[in-house]
Amino acid sequence: MATTIPYSFRLNYVVVTVAFVLLVLVLTNRCEASELRLDYYASSCPTVFDVIRKEIECDVQSDPRNAALVLRLHFHDCFVQGCDGSVLLDDTVTLKGEKTASANINSLKGFSLIDRIKNMLESECPGIVSCADLLTIAARDAVVLVGGPYWDVPVGRKDSKTANFALANTNIPKPDDTLLTIISKFLYQGLSVTDMVALSGAHTIGMARCESFRSRIYGDYEVTSEKDAVSESHLRDLRSTCPLTKGGSSENNVTSLDYVTPDLFDNSYYHLLLKGQGLLNSDQELYSSLFGIQTRELVKKYALDPLAFFQQFSDSMVKMGNIVKPESFVDGEVRTNCRFVNT
Ligand code: HEM
Structure with missing residues (x-):
């Protein structure tokens, strides 16, 4: 006699399976944040934070857009095999980098700023400071310099000897992804819906094509x-x-993601979403999507309470910066040139 499985049971089964798969993915992608420490360079390169801050200060003073470039570089680094400087690698005969992946090509910039800071660090403390740490510290300094919050940056990351073009194409959220797709890309990295909404507040600075x-x-x-x-x-x-x-030349025309205070790190991005004026589909979805019950409440909260936004943004940046593959501490290196693995 054939037995039929009730619909509600099958649905529960699907939900439990999906949750289990996500949990496994998150756990296998988990960071060993305990390996990262605030005082990692205290004796090997005590000036590292000062060198980076001074250089980023010059860059942001000469053009505030530079703050946005560095912050985005860090995000695109961390979402592909963890924060390991993989995004900085150039294509070579033996290595296909991430720079030509769909979310990066003609879009990601700021590599020369990182090269310059790396050269300074190499003359100060050769072979000590990883490109991944440099980028993480520089992103924090960039945010502070345009009026955003400060947070302590745990360090000790290693640079990868590989990049992953395919993962760069799949892991990095795209502006026309649905809200649910974007949420699942963050969950996959161990980042929550709250992290996602707070980190999207980075679109308070910078430009889009x-x-x-x-x-x-x-x-x-x-x-x-x-x-x-x-x-x-x-x-x-x-x-x-x-x-x-x-087509044509207008393809690369740019406009500010936050047209009210384009060069200031504030909560005006969330005010724009309340007014229905988010520039990217992915921005406006946080407030307007039918599936965005939780994200809508968070948008309202950060629009009303700038301090709550700053606090959550800082916490979420630390969390994102701590996405580090445990293997990277064993397989990784400190590159001398951020564009190439050491020979
Ligand atoms: C939530 C999913 C996200 C999507 C779909 C997304 C997508 C985009 C897109 C399409 C652009 C414009 C790129 C161009 O036209 O060249 C952009 C710019 C930018 N994004 Fe995001 N982003 C997301 C989250 C984040 C996060 C988490 C951060 C950092 C914490 C970030 C930081 C930036 C910055 C600073 C810019 C301006 C860069 C510039 O001026 O060149 N984004 N983003």
């Missing part, structure tokens, strides 16, 4: 944004920066 926001401004921007003269004129400006027809 036409290619990244075209589908948004010719899609539901008019539906989500308020029908007032300011919003309407802003949308007209965006559309003249980024015409509907693809």
